[in-house]
Amino acid sequence: MYARVAFPTALPDALSYGVPEALDGLAVPGVRVRVRLRGQVRVGVVVELVEEPGVPAEKVRLLEEVLDPEPLVPAHVLELIRFAADYYAAPIGTVVRSAFPGALLRVPPPLVQVGPRARELAEEGSPAERRLLERLLEARRITVARLRTEGWTHAQLSELLPALESRHALKVVERGAGRPPGATVSAVLLAELPPEERARRVGNAPAQVRVVTWLADLGRPVLEGELVAACGCSPGVVAGLVRKGVVQRFRQDRHRDVKRWELTPPPPPTELTEHQSRALAVALDALGKGEFKAFLLEGVTGSGKTEVYLRLVAAAAARGLQGIVLVPEIALTPALAGQLAQHFGERVAVLHSSMAEGERVAAWGRARRGEVDVVAGPRSALWAPLHRLGVIVVDEEQDASYKQEEEPRYHARDLALALGQRCRVPVMLASATPSLEVLALAEQGRVQVLDLPERVAGGRLPEVEVVDLKGEPPEPGEHGQRFLSRRLCELLQQTVARGEQAILLVNRRGWAPVLLCRDCGHQATCHNCSIPLTVHRRQSALMCHYCGFRREIPQACPRCGGEVLDHVGAGTEKIATRVRELLPGTVVDILDRDTARSPAQLLTTLERFSVGASQVLVGTQMVSKGHHFPAVTLTGVVNADNLLGFPDFRGAERTFHMLTQVAGRAGRGERPGTVVIQTYHPDHYALRAALTHDVKGFAEEELRYRKAFRYPPATRLALVRFEAANENAAVAAAQAAARAIEPVPPGMRVVGPAPAPLARLRGKWRVHLLLLAPSRPPLREALTAISAVTVPRTVHRVIDVDPQSTV
Numbered sequence: 010m011y012a013r014v015a016f017p018t019a020l021p022d023a024l025s026y027g028v029p030e031a032l033d034g035l036a037v038p039g040v041r042v043r044v045r046l047r048g049q050v051r052v053g054v055v056v057e058l059v060e061e062p063g064v065p066a067e068k069v070r071l072l073e074e075v076l077d078p079e080p081l082v083p084a085h086v087l088e089l090i091r092f093a094a095d096y097y098a099a100p101i102g103t104v105v106r107s108a109f110p111g112a113l114l115r116v117p118p119p120l121v122q123v124g125p126r127a128r129e130l131a132e133e134g135s136p137a138e139r140r141l142l143e144r145l146l147e148a149r150r151i152t153v154a155r156l157r158t159e160g161w162t163h164a165q166l167s168e169l170l171p172a173l174e175s176r177h178a179l180k181v182v183e184r185g186a187g188r189p190p191g192a193t194v195s196a197v198l199l200a201e202l203p204p205e206e207r208a209r210r211v212g213n214a215p216a217q218v219r220v221v222t223w224l225a226d227l228g229r230p231v232l233e234g235e236l237v238a239a240c241g242c243s244p245g246v247v248a249g250l251v252r253k254g255v256v257q258r259f260r261q262d263r264h265r266d267v268k269r270w271e272l273t274p275p276p277p278p279t280e281l282t283e284h285q286s287r288a289l290a291v292a293l294d295a296l297g298k299g300e301f302k303a304f305l306l307e308g309v310t311g312s313g314k315t316e317v318y319l320r321l322v323a324a325a326a327a328r329g330l331q332g333i334v335l336v337p338e339i340a341l342t343p344a345l346a347g348q349l350a351q352h353f354g355e356r357v358a359v360l361h362s363s364m365a366e367g368e369r370v371a372a373w374g375r376a377r378r379g380e381v382d383v384v385a386g387p388r389s390a391l392w393a394p395l396h397r398l399g400v401i402v403v404d405e406e407q408d409a410s411y412k413q414e415e416e417p418r419y420h421a422r423d424l425a426l427a428l429g430q431r432c433r434v435p436v437m438l439a440s441a442t443p444s445l446e447v448l449a450l451a452e453q454g455r456v457q458v459l460d461l462p463e464r465v466a467g468g469r470l471p472e473v474e475v476v477d478l479k480g481e482p483p484e485p486g487e488h489g490q491r492f493l494s495r496r497l498c499e500l501l502q503q504t505v506a507r508g509e510q511a512i513l514l515v516n517r518r519g520w521a522p523v524l525l526c527r528d529c530g531h532q533a534t535c536h537n538c539s540i541p542l543t544v545h546r547r548q549s550a551l552m553c554h555y556c557g558f559r560r561e562i563p564q565a566c567p568r569c570g571g572e573v574l575d576h577v578g579a580g581t582e583k584i585a586t587r588v589r590e591l592l593p594g595t596v597v598d599i600l601d602r603d604t605a606r607s608p609a610q611l612l613t614t615l616e617r618f619s620v621g622a623s624q625v626l627v628g629t630q631m632v633s634k635g636h637h638f639p640a641v642t643l644t645g646v647v648n649a650d651n652l653l654g655f656p657d658f659r660g661a662e663r664t665f666h667m668l669t670q671v672a673g674r675a676g677r678g679e680r681p682g683t684v685v686i687q688t689y690h691p692d693h694y695a696l697r698a699a700l701t702h703d704v705k706g707f708a709e710e711e712l713r714y715r716k717a718f719r720y721p722p723a724t725r726l727a728l729v730r731f732e733a734a735n736e737n738a739a740v741a742a743a744q745a746a747a748r749a750i751e752p753v754p755p756g757m758r759v760v761g762p763a764p765a766p767l768a769r770l771r772g773k774w775r776v777h778l779l780l781l782a783p784s785r786p787p788l789r790e791a792l793t794a795i796s797a798v799t800v801p802r803t804v805h806r807v808i809d810v811d812p813q814s815t816v
Contacts, residue, residue: 052076130142333385510626
C-alpha cells in the first residue's frame with residue numbers, strides 16, 4: 010500500500026510513499042505525515058491511498074510518522090481539493106496550502122543542543138569544531154536556521170553536525186510540526202503520591218511547601234504562570250518540584266479569544282416581506298429534502314437578501330447542520346460577523362488571510378471540532394472543515410474577488426456549487442447584479458431564480474443622475490479635467506447641511522495616478538512594471554501598486570531637469586482633500602487598501618461612519634457593496650470611465666456591477682437617495698442600464714457582444730501566460746506552447762501568442778495565449794498538451810482556467 014502525499018508547494022503532483030506495517034491503518038487520507046523530501050524533514054497531507062506507486066518501488070521512501078490520530082478534514086474537503094487541482098490544472102500541493110492553515114504544514118528548523126562531551130571536544134576538536142561548540146555552549150541550544158544566518162554554510166553544517174553528534178558533543182533534535190509560535194502553554198499538576206511520601210520529598214523548603222499546599226487545595230491542573238503568580242514564587246521552585254517528582258509538567262493548548270471584528274448590525278426585521286417569505290420557503294424545501302439545489306437570490310439593493318440567507322442558515326443550524334457564508338472581500342466581514350453574532354452568538358467562526366496565524370488556527374480548530382454553526386469569510390472560508398455541512402451561501406456572487414489570482418487559481422463561487430453537489434446541500438448565490446455566467450446557468454435551468462424585486466419597508470431605489478464631464482469647466486491646474494462636477498458639489502453641500510451622509514467612489518487610491526513633467530512629457534514609471542507610479546502624498550512617495558516599488562517624489566524631472574511636475578488625475582487622497590476644501594469642518598474618511606491594512610483599521614473607519622462621526626466616506630470599490638448605512642442619501646461616482654477603458658472583455662460588466670452596487674448604498678433608510686455618476690461617455694449601454702437599474706437589459710446587450718466575439722459565457726476560456734526576466738525567453742516558450750496544440754481542434758480559437766496588456770510586471774515580461782472552446786473537453790485536451798511541453802527554468806508558466814481578467 011502506498012500513500013500519495015501532497016506538500017504545500019508547487020510540486021506538479023502528489024508523491025508516493027510506502028506505508029510501513031506499523032503505520033498501516035493510521036496513514037489514511039486527510040492525516041498529516043512526516044517524511045523525507047530531498048533529504049529534509051517535511052510535513053505533507055495524505056490525499057489518497059493507491060496500490061501502485063507510479064515509480065519503481067526501490068525509489069519509494071517510507072513514511073516516518075503519522076501526526077494525527079484521525080483525518081484533519083472531512084472526506085468532502087479532500088474530494089474538493091482533488092477536484093480543484095484537476096479542474097484548474099493546479100499543483101495539488103498549492104490547493105492543500107489554501108485549504109489548511111499554514112502553521113499545520115510547517116516543520117520548525119532542527120534544534121541543536123549541548124551534549125555531555127561538548128566542553129571536552131571544544132578544547133580538543135578541529136578549529137571548525139571548536140568554533141561551533143563554543144557558540145553552542147554560549148547559547149545552550151540554537152536552531153540550524155540561526156546558525157545559517159550567522160555564516161555557517163549548508164556544507165559545513167552537513168559535515169560538522171553528524172560528526173559531533175556521533176561523538177556525543179551535541180544533539181540535533183527534529184521538532185514536531187503543526188504548532189504556531191505560542192500555540193501551547195506549560196501547565197502542572199500534582200503527581201499521584203501518598204501524602205507522607207510527598208511531604209518527605211518536599212522537605213522543609215518553604216516555597217515548595219507553599220506551592221504543594223496551594224495545588225492540593227485547588228485539586229486540578231493549573232497553568233504554570235498562574236501558579237507562579239498565585240504563590241509568589243519563581244519558576245525555579247516549580248522546576249525543583251518537577252525534579253523531585255512531586256509535580257508533573259505538561260503542555261496544553263493555549264486558549265485564544267479570537268476577535269471577529271464585528272460591526273454592530275441594525276435590528277433584524279420581525280417579519281419578512283411576501284417576496285422574502287416565498288424565496289425562503291423554496292430554499293427551506295430543498296434543505297428539508299437533503300438535496301443539492303442551486304439558487305440565485307436576485308434582488309435589488311436593499312431588498313433584504315441577507316435576512317433571507319441568514320434565516321436559511323439558522324434553519325440548517327436548528328437541524329443540527331452547519332453553514333458556510335462567503336463574502337467577496339475581507340472588508341465585508343465585520344458587517345457579516347455582526348449579523349451572524351446577532352443570530353448565532355458565539356457559535357460563529359470567521360476565517361480570512363488577514364487574521365493572525367494563531368487566531369486562524371484557533372478558529373479553524375473550532376470549526377473542525379464542531380463548536381460553530383456557521384463559518385464566514387472570503388473565498389478561503391470555503392475550505393472550512395465542517396463535518397455536518399448543510400448549506401452554502403455565496404453573497405455578491407458576481408464579484409471578481411472570488412477568483413484567486415495566484416496558484417491555485419480557483420473560483421470560490423464555482424467550487425461552492427461543486428461542493429454543494431458533492432455534499433447534496435443547497436447553495437444560495439445572492440446578488441443584485443448577477444454575473445453573466447450565473448444568468449446563463451439560470452437560462453439552462455441549472456440554477457433556480459428567487460426574485461426580490463422591491464426594497465424592504467417600502468423603500469424606493471435612489472434617483473440616478475448622469476453628469477457629462479465634457480460640459481464641465483476644468484479645475485485649475487488639472488489639465489482640463491474636473492473631478493467634482495458642479496452638480497455633485499451642490500448635492501454634497503445640501504446633504505451635509507441636512508445632517509446626512511455621502512459616499513464617493515474613486516477607483517484609484519493615492520493622490521494621483523501619474524506624475525508628469527510639463528516640460529518634456531516624461532512620466533515616472535515603475536522600474537519593474539510597465540505602468541506609471543502612483544503619487545502618494547501622505548507617504549511622500551511614488552509607489553507601484555503591483556510590485557510595491559517605491560521612491561521619493563522628485564523635485565525635478567530626472568530626464569530634463571524641469572521643475573514643473575504635475576500630479577495628473579485623482580485618487581482617494583486628492584478627492585478627500587477637495588471635499589474638505591468644499592465643506593470646511595466636515596469629517597471626511599478614506600476607505601481603501603492603504604487605510605484598512607488591518608481588521609482593526611477597517612473596523613474603526615466603518616464604525617466611525619456608521620455612528621455618524623464622519624459625514625463623507627471616500628473610497629475604492631471597498632465602499633461599493635455590502636454595506637448598510639441608513640443615513641447615506643448621496644453616492645457619487647467620480648469617474649465611471651476607469652473600468653470601461655480597461656483592456657479586458659469584462660470591462661463593461663464590471664462597470665455596470667460597480668455602478669449599480671454603489672448606487673444601492675444610497676437611500677437605504679427612511680430618506681430617499683440620489684446617485685450622481687460622472688462620465689465622459691454618458692451614452693454607453695452599461696451606464697444607461699445602471700441609470701435605470703436594468704439588469705436584464707444590460708445582460709441582453711452584453712451577451713450579444715460576448716456571442717459575437719465568442720467570449721464567456723458563450724464559450725469556455727483558458728489563459729496560458731509565460732513570464733520571464735528575458736522577453737525573448739517568454740516569447741519562445743509561448744510559441745512552443747502554440748505549436749503543441751497544432752492543428753487547432755475544430756471549433757477552438759487561439760488568440761496569440763501576444764504580449765499581455767500589462768507587458769511587464771514585477772520584473773517579468775509576460776506573453777500569453779487565450780484558448781476559447783465551445784466546451785470543456787477540447788480545452789482540457791489543449792491544456793494537457795501545453796502542460797507536457799517542458800519550459801526552461803527561467804520561464805514561469807501560468808495556466809488560468811475560467812480567468813476573470815485577461816490583463
